[in-house]
Amino acid sequence: MNIKLPPTVNSQILSVGSYRPKHIVANSEIAERIDSSDEWIQQRTGIQSRRIAGEDETVITMAQAACEMALKRAKLTMADVDTLILATITYPFQAPSAASELINVLGNPKAAAFDISAACAGFCYGVAMASDLVRAGSSKRVLVVGVEKLSEFTDPDDRATAFIFADGAGAVLIGPSEQARIGPVAWGSDADSRDAILMNPAYTDFRNSPDKGVTELGWPHISQQGQTVYRWAVFTVSKIGVKALELAGVRADELGAFIPHQANMRIIESMAKEIKIPSSVIIADDIRVNGNTSAASIPLAMDILLETHPELHGSLALMIGYGAGLVYAAQVVQLPPLP
């Protein structure tokens, strides 16, 4: 007895879309509260400003805008999409998933939909899964959206993080292709360093200590050990980037762009040095004006790169996501064609 399977196909990124919140917040608006300065923040992170979502800009509305832009550029509608993968750590409900709400507002409540929790690696995890779903024939077209409203889960008095995190959404549409246009993923975890990035307290802490509440326990917020994360990103995760290049059989000088997670400009520059990215390759630096938007940062950076460097359409890019877990994922992709 043989089980019937669809033939395997190749996969590609058909289009990208993004959403940047309207409100721009300069370093000077944050610096005083944490006894810092614009110069200090720029020197440590490269961040000049970031976008912070208003009350009407939610995880769902931002993700919807990014997905609709990606669909429009591919000249497709939500009826052509059978699967949606949403990466976030800032949707304020445990269930149902943000993905299920999103397919409903996008107009295809019958699509397969689920969230993944892989923090700043979430987008690359999603692309890996979407590519394999298409390749195996489980899905025809998959929307992968990374979206964060980190401003809701950032402590404005934390001198280590208050100036880093920001909001936004980015999406790619992945579908079948004649040629392979998404490389194999290099991924994994360093969960023995789990404490390096945490979101605390837990929901249950509020129930267990009703006398304390938010005033004493603090609202759930992300804290991180900056030096540990920097060391891990530059000297461990860079090797994953090299591995992704090897798996795809692509040399660094064949890349058009390097699009790592926009965590910190110093990490990005040191990573590029470790991976030996040549000067001919354009390095994404969206963090300067957009801050660290976790799962949304790579598609946001991809979209702005294609806008400012249209010649990059159709060229190869190395993407590396890494973050709380600690988890990481990297792959080489061919950037989508001009819409």
Place this chain on the structure above:
Amino acid sequence: MALAQADVLAGLKEIVEEVAGIPGASVELDKNFTDDLEVDSLSMVEVVVAAEERFGVKIPDEAVTDLVTVGDAVNFIVNAAK
């Protein structure tokens, strides 16, 4: 492998100059990395990783915050190499 204090200091001078662009001559035992040499916390990580490779020692993350002066780093490396 035992390391001499003078050799470690000479190596650190080169590393700090390369990583942070600070003239090696100003890297003395009593100098504070942050206040005197203006090596910030992220550059300090690069100094530490370069020192690990050069001297064949392990400098764990939790030890880095205790390396306030150049002398602290030299002593840590000399002890770790014993």
